Amino acid sequence: MFMVNNQNDTVKVKMLGGFSISFKDRELTDDQGRTKKVWTLIEYLLANYGTSVSQERLIEAVWPGEEYDNPLNALKNLVYRTRTALKEICPPDLPLDFILFERNTYAWNPKLSCEIDIEQMESLHKSASDKSRNIEERIADYEKAITLYSGEFLPKSSYLDWVIGKSAYYASLYLDCVQDLIPLYNQVNDYEKTVLLCEAAIVHCPYEENIHQALLVSYGKTRQKKKAIAHYQHISEVFYDEFGIQLSDETTKIYKDIIKEMHNVELDLAVILEDLKEAGEKPGAFFCDYNIFKQIYQLQARSVRRTGLSIHVALLTLTDRHGNIPSTSSLKMGMKRLKDCVVGSLRKGDVVSPYSAAQLVIMLPLTTYEDGNMVLNRIAKKFDGLQQNMMLRLHSRLSALAPIDLI
Numbered sequence: 001m002f003m004v005n006n007q008n009d010t011v012k013v014k015m016l017g018g019f020s021i022s023f024k025d026r027e028l029t030d031d032q033g034r035t036k037k038v039w040t041l042i043e044y045l046l047a048n049y050g051t052s053v054s055q056e057r058l059i060e061a062v063w064p065g066e067e068y069d070n071p072l073n074a075l076k077n078l079v080y081r082t083r084t085a086l087k088e089i090c091p092p093d094l095p096l097d098f099i100l101f102e103r104n105t106y107a108w109n110p111k112l113s114c115e116i117d118i119e120q121m122e123s124l125h126k127s128a129s130d131k132s133r134n135i136e137e138r139i140a141d142y143e144k145a146i147t148l149y150s151g152e153f154l155p156k157s158s159y160l161d162w163v164i165g166k167s168a169y170y171a172s173l174y175l176d177c178v179q180d181l182i183p184l185y186n187q188v189n190d191y192e193k194t195v196l197l198c199e200a201a202i203v204h205c206p207y208e209e210n211i212h213q214a215l216l217v218s219y220g221k222t223r224q225k226k227k228a229i230a231h232y233q234h235i236s237e238v239f240y241d242e243f244g245i246q247l248s249d250e251t252t253k254i255y256k257d258i259i260k261e262m263h264n265v266e267l268d269l270a271v272i273l274e275d276l277k278e279a280g281e282k283p284g285a286f287f288c289d290y291n292i293f294k295q296i297y298q299l300q301a302r303s304v305r306r307t308g309l310s311i312h313v314a315l316l317t318l319t320d321r322h323g324n325i326p327s328t329s330s331l332k333m334g335m336k337r338l339k340d341c342v343v344g345s346l347r348k349g350d351v352v353s354p355y356s357a358a359q360l361v362i363m364l365p366l367t368t369y370e371d372g373n374m375v376l377n378r379i380a381k382k383f384d385g386l387q388q389n390m391m392l393r394l395h396s397r398l399s400a401l402a403p404i405d406l407i
Helices: 036-047 055-063 070-089 116-127 135-148 161-187 191-204 209-220 227-245 249-262 270-274 290-307 330-346 370-384
Strands: 012-013 020-022 025-027 101-102 105-108 113-114 313-320 352-358 359-365 393-399
Touching: 020 055, 020 070, 025 070, 036 055, 036 070, 036 105, 036 161, 055 070, 055 105, 070 101, 105 359, 113 116, 113 313, 116 161, 116 313, 135 161, 161 191, 161 209, 209 227, 209 370, 227 249, 227 330, 290 313, 290 359, 313 330, 313 370, 330 352, 330 370, 330 393, 359 370, 370 393
Parallel strands: 012 113
Antiparallel strands: 012 020, 020 025, 101 105, 313 359, 313 393, 352 359
């Protein structure tokens, strides 16, 4: 709970996205030349504002796992240096004692009025979650809470054990605020604000698929359907590159519904042809998600029976040297290299798609079995050349596309 006095007499503390402490237009930040231990002591006391902290607990927080001949004396010296640093934000005519010592414990002076962004965020989230309040008040409080989250909790101290847990908590609190605010915006039909909210949220939470879903829906509601399509294609690649997975059926359905709603009656064929063009000139093969690959495959299978053209499909699989699925980090890097290698080695008319976390599937139109094998050998040689330690193995299989009887 933070005290409220004269605004000019309030110590303002920022812990999200960086650390700073200001008082009466004077500011200290963790960019200034102080030892890290001084900042850690200030941060820990403020993160536990309203609580007295034992000397032993402070020593473990500031010097985790370190051993000193006289740790209590080291702490006493550090507190002295910290108090000296804090004097920089005090006017000469107003000396303040920020850190108190009583009964072998330290605490941030509770008589000082403080505005701490993490406490404000928690308080705003609590009030916004009260469903008995009117929707406008709840929206306003959620917006204020979200604005406070400018980044992770104490990013320069993210390696400390006590920071890790709190960082995860405030990131989760931010996500809760976003996910709770989206339906409130939608309830009042303010989809423009939902777009802005989701676009900002995916900077902090890039892999939360439900936020991407809300963004796609809001793009559709605000008639930004081309933006929705581009975003869907972008996240399809991101989710595969990062995790080797396809987007959920729910996300794909949202995308398909947007496509269906896009097309009004159009009498000018030139407009349609322009819309069908691929955005931008992209070299190499056409990379798409597996659902689109299946549709292209089925179309080609229909035409093969009639035209007699030779089309082959290849499956590329990455393993470690023992034939097992590689570790997550090796697989992620290997699949990214393989994708770049394959797309860059093939023709524009060839099609590539992820099949699993460790596999790509390729369609090679107008290609004989012998030429297809030559292409796969070229890809394997190029991929091996990108590996310094040859820890991964690339396996390939090639088969002719089976025609579909149209009777």
